[in-house]
Amino acid sequence: MKRIETGIDGVDKITGGFPEGRSVLITGNAGSGKTIFGLQFAKKSCEQGFKTVYITTEEDSTDLYTQAEAFGWDLHKLNEEGILNFVELASIRARVTEAEMSIDIEAMKGNFSKFLNDIPEDTETVVIDNIGSYTAKLTPYEFRDRFDLLIYELKQRNITTLVILDSATSKEFNEIALFSVYGAFKLMKRENPYTGRRERVMDIVKMRSTKTPTQFITYEIDSNGIKIVSSVDSDEE
């Protein structure tokens, strides 16, 4: 199984990169750096020559360009070269009038497969940021079924995918999503029980066919993006 580098050195060293043609889930609270992870991966994917699509459901692409610039990442250039594309789904601009809004709320119910209609046929990498915007009114079992189908179709098209799911969505959805994906990362802030200081850690919950560490991985967000600061050794497969 081929691997794609994530753009985060420590993560690549630990996992060997993301498995090509498979999906990896990123969960975490607000402010944990999920979007930064997504942008960093998208940029690295482009640099490895993969046609990449960044699907955004919450922010418009202008804000994403601005966020990337803060880390010195020139997404405009990648976009102009045709290797990076942004898709703005369920754009809030399209539903400013009350009438449109109420329709849209219904339409948002689980149309996950629409994601795939809107991306070019030759897409090799996708970031979905974030699928939690599309779970309104789904029951846990409906979510499981639709999410399974999305992951299945992405695999059929051999697209390497990073799917972001925010934690405001019910905890049950978070746990369900873990089962369909090939790999899963959870980003969090916690109080270190020994130093008493708060720190950012990621839990590599799972990665099939891959050695993963049982320990939490400490990371920081500095001027170059996400940086692993744990000494990195994968103590288990």
Place this chain on the structure above:
Amino acid sequence: MKRIETGIDGVDKITGGFPEGRSVLITGNAGSGKTIFGLQFAKKSCEQGFKTVYITTEEDSTDLYTQAEAFGWDLHKLNEEGILNFVELASIRARVTEAEMSIDIEAMKGNFSKFLNDIPEDTETVVIDNIGSYTAKLTPYEFRDRFDLLIYELKQRNITTLVILDSATSKEFNEIALFSVYGAFKLMKRENPYTGRRERVMDIVKMRSTKTPTQFITYEIDSNGIKIVSSVDSDEE
């Protein structure tokens, strides 16, 4: 991206100020100082020359003037100069009779956009204190949709906004609101695990394109308003 000073020195030093034309959320329990934060920011906004509107849904402006005076802030003067305006929404005075009240309860359901009809076109800064008064009977998904729209429209008008959301509103609403805003602060009292004393801390949950500390920031409320007492160093972006 330009920045506006908040009037709290430590917060400005840590974050560089609030991003112009974006929204920042303040959450916290009763007595955590949310309204003081809002008044301190409104005053500083005026002093920087921005036309500022303070929207109040709980207290009348007389009580706010009194609270400000206790910190030595002369809001009357700013109001007379025409740079600061108060908007009293859903004034309890308007619904003293039972009939009016029951109507008003229905009307309070999610009319967030009304906030924007009631402020002058040339408004540059807005404080909304507090949007939790307007969430009666909303489902989480309705809240998400309406709140998203409010934040979107404020951004379209390039208004820098501080939105207060009290914690009596369901925890789920608090978490949902975190996703739409550009930045978010959480104010709390906690028992310091080392000194055993209770202290006031703020968690800068998120601030896009901005270095933010992972640690809690300790603050006090003294005769000059909110004052940061943590040594201030932003250890991460």
Place this chain on the structure above:
Amino acid sequence: MKRIETGIDGVDKITGGFPEGRSVLITGNAGSGKTIFGLQFAKKSCEQGFKTVYITTEEDSTDLYTQAEAFGWDLHKLNEEGILNFVELASIRARVTEAEMSIDIEAMKGNFSKFLNDIPEDTETVVIDNIGSYTAKLTPYEFRDRFDLLIYELKQRNITTLVILDSATSKEFNEIALFSVYGAFKLMKRENPYTGRRERVMDIVKMRSTKTPTQFITYEIDSNGIKIVSSVDSDEE
């Protein structure tokens, strides 16, 4: 803003007394001393020359006289002088028959404003002990609306009020009530984490325009009523 002494020396030293014409909330579990607080404040209010009404919904006034006597407070004298009056609301005596009872249960739904019809026009201070008896079948939003209105009307009449709300009422109601009032105290028993002994502490949750301590205030109930035993210093505003 003028202040009224509470009759509890430490509380007056810390807060400067209760703000005239505003409402302060007292919450706490059974046995925390809420009624003693109410009686002590009522007595002191009379001694300062304010016409005072004690509204009781749970005990009859005979029991309150007995409780006060245990602390050496002669409420009969104050009552005879015409400065202290008791109002017995929703008296259980009025609903001994089953028929009356079922009617009364319906009627108890949120008729907070009735409190104000039953007190003389020249009333300056009111103790409501306790409003939790009147929340049957209210939704949180209905409670918020009716409680807001009560607090507003008391302020309109410039009545200084101490409102007791028991903790058997849903926690959500306790948190909601905190937002409308000018000040709030929470009485509790807790195990001191250092001495391991149980102790009585009050949390001065909020007091607008007033310096309040972040720390819990330790108190005892001795033969003179509630007595603050913490060294008293208000470390913050």
Place this chain on the structure above:
Amino acid sequence: MKRIETGIDGVDKITGGFPEGRSVLITGNAGSGKTIFGLQFAKKSCEQGFKTVYITTEEDSTDLYTQAEAFGWDLHKLNEEGILNFVELASIRARVTEAEMSIDIEAMKGNFSKFLNDIPEDTETVVIDNIGSYTAKLTPYEFRDRFDLLIYELKQRNITTLVILDSATSKEFNEIALFSVYGAFKLMKRENPYTGRRERVMDIVKMRSTKTPTQFITYEIDSNGIKIVSSVDSDEE
């Protein structure tokens, strides 16, 4: 206010005994000794010359006689002297057939006042063991209302009452019951945080017009019944 000795020396030393003509609530889990408390109090009440009725809803009186004998208490003698009577309510014997049972279930809904019809007019002391058997299908507000009424009527008849309420009944009912009664004890087993051993403690939650300790009171159940083993000092009123 006159006092009645409880038969538990330490409790009498701490509280001065139960207040005559008022109600005291005993709550606790299975095995905490609620029934032993009730029997011990009933016996002592008889020895002080009060006509006493023990209302039992769970066990038949034969089992209660046996339990009492294990502590050397001869209830048969007191019963023969006419000073102690047992009332077996909702006797399970009366509803062995299925038909009767379904009727009885309906009838059990909150007929608290029936308790009072079944006791002689000259009754001075009552033990109700336990009222939790009669709360089937009551809403919290219905329970509050009916329980308030029961306590009120007992007071009207000047009957000193010990009411047992088991903890299997919803926690909400336990908290509600606390408010109507004059005094309340909670019996529990807990792990002592210092010795690490499990111990039996009682929390004297409240006792109006009475000095009560803030600390838990340690007790044992030995061959003479409940015995307080804490050094006894009431540090507060």
Place this chain on the structure above:
Amino acid sequence: MKRIETGIDGVDKITGGFPEGRSVLITGNAGSGKTIFGLQFAKKSCEQGFKTVYITTEEDSTDLYTQAEAFGWDLHKLNEEGILNFVELASIRARVTEAEMSIDIEAMKGNFSKFLNDIPEDTETVVIDNIGSYTAKLTPYEFRDRFDLLIYELKQRNITTLVILDSATSKEFNEIALFSVYGAFKLMKRENPYTGRRERVMDIVKMRSTKTPTQFITYEIDSNGIKIVSSVDSDEE
């Protein structure tokens, strides 16, 4: 009150054995040894000459014979002697077809009294393993009523009973069952707070007219069945 030995030496030493003609409840999670307790007691009951019936609702008797053999207990011999009988209730074999199954689900609703129809008139000891299989769709109050009736009828027939109730059944049912029975044991695994090792402990929650220890009793399951390893002293009645 006569006592029956349980077959577990430490338990007999602590409690004096189970009270004849009364019911004792055993609760605990999967793997805590409830069935082993039941088999050990059944065997000892037979050895004391009591006609014993083991009612099984989950396993078939073949598996129970196998389990017993692993401890060296020859139940076949006791069965052949006519002193021990097995009753397989609601045998899963009887409902292999879908049609039968759906009927059976309805029928399983609370037919506790059926237990008693299926046992010989001269039965002196019964083990019910486990009654949790028969609580489908019962409300807590229905369970309380039916369980009370079962315990009452067993007492009427003077049958000494060990009733097993698994913990997968709602916690509320566990607490309710505690009140009707004469005695109750809770089996659990826990982490010893001092040694840090996991251990098996039983809590003798209650045993009327009997001295019981407040401390947990440590036990092991070895090749002879359940063995108490705590030093045994009943520090209280």
Place this chain on the structure above:
Amino acid sequence: MKRIETGIDGVDKITGGFPEGRSVLITGNAGSGKTIFGLQFAKKSCEQGFKTVYITTEEDSTDLYTQAEAFGWDLHKLNEEGILNFVELASIRARVTEAEMSIDIEAMKGNFSKFLNDIPEDTETVVIDNIGSYTAKLTPYEFRDRFDLLIYELKQRNITTLVILDSATSKEFNEIALFSVYGAFKLMKRENPYTGRRERVMDIVKMRSTKTPTQFITYEIDSNGIKIVSSVDSDEE
């Protein structure tokens, strides 16, 4: 009772292997290694000459082959030899169209017995990975009944079974499943309270007629699959 080796040396040493013709349950969160346990057991079962079927409901067999290869296990060879077969149930491929999907959701409700129709008559060992995919819309009592029946039928056919149940399924289902099976393992990651490091542990919740340890068993996942790293001694039966 004969035993089958599991392929995990430590587990075989502790338990003697899985009982032939009985079912063992494996539960655990995502990433705990449930599928690795299943594959390791399937391979060892084949090597002992048992005709083995691996039923997969989540992944397709291609991914399982890949996972196995990562541990050096050549399942292709076993498959070609006819000793190992894969059954892909409710394959997501079969329900790509929306119409099919909605039908399938209904059909997924509890058709556990279908598992058994799809496997050859001479099957001796089965792994079901995972049954949590088939619990949509089942009530706890329906699940209990259907799961009981499945376990019963497997026993009737004398098939040794390893059943995987993921933890995203409601906790209640996990606890219910524990009662029907002969043995149960729970896989988890936890923070070791002494070393402060996270580790993988398994709890052998139960194994009838078998000595099992009370302590957690520490394991790792290395290049050879699951490996027990605890020193292995079964301290109890």
